[in-house]
Amino acid sequence: MTQEIISAIIVSVIAFFTVYVSTPFLIKGLEKRNFTVKDYNKKETTMVARPGGISIIAGILTSEFVLYGFFQINEILVVIITTFLAFIIGIIDDRKVMSGWFKPIALGAATIPIILFGAYDSNLAFPLFGEVTIPALYLGIIVVMIPITGNTINSIDVLNGVASGFMTIAGFALTTCLFIIQNYEIAIVSLPLGFVALAFYKYHKFPSKIFPGDSGALTFGGMYGALAIVGGVEIIAAIILLPAVINSFLFLSSMKRIVEHREIKAKPVEHTEDFNLKATTEKFAPVTLVRLILAGGPLSEKQVAHTIFKLTIFSSILGIISAFMMGVSL
């Protein structure tokens, strides 16, 4: 047990400080090379460095490789490879304009290491009702899990600090759930996700100094999905992710097809005179979580972000309740 506690502390510190220290250098480097994008939610023209996925993946890889020194288990390698593949897919999308189908298909392919290493249990566990064995169907779940988690985190990355703040809450909630169901090794493997997201939030929060980009959002989502599968907490992970799932669900159900944000003509949100955010009345604009939050009236960017965090805390509590319910059988 002592080794587990020491390794948990070490990887947490490494994950946090790798991102905390490297991100300011990354911001300077990106700004120097003119890798910046306009922050459309600011009154004055503000250019923000992008992509921050580079420091995020650095924090995850460094801490997970150190952890592999403590525990030589396949699950760590699977999390490393899948997360790195998600990062590569994201960095391609950051640099080149890809079609709406590119990310789901490529992220589906990124699940191959999980299947090849056999780092999964084909029993799907549900709160209260126990497990169901679905070997063939479970392979399908693996293939769609990473595209879903990757794209949901990517789709919620619309305001300053939201993706990293969301992932900080969701990451720590997932770790807590893994501890509750006594899957201690994977709980430790999941610790870097929360700490990396927390360190990145320092620079991503309002007003952002850096954006994670697709590479950052897909790295977060890819790692989260991989942890859910190797930790056997697919349903709990989905519950924690519900605010982001709702966002994707609302978007898809209103657009009726997979489409990139840049392809959308009618915007769901516009600015008031004092540059607060308000929902548009555009009939063909997609319905999103932000638009739903703003339906009651205009709010500042910071207030919308805080509402999303409250929703994430709520879904995390439901996830933790569900983890306790795993030990109860009807």
Next chain:
Amino acid sequence: MRGSSIFIFIGMMWALLIVGGGIVVTILGPISITGYGDLNQMIASGIKAITAIILVIIWIVILSKMNKWIFHKEIKS
């Protein structure tokens, strides 16, 4: 509270997931087919997969109805 109906929506989604889990474990899980030799497991998996897809479609339809109801309510408030 702002977005209170979204909290209700999340709570409903959670409840639907738990109930859906119950249906999957108690009805879908025990399905087994005999009399087709080596094809038994494949046929059983196919039936489970089709039933699971139907359940997901029902789940999406229920959520779509709830989404419309909640979104209209939110605009009016």
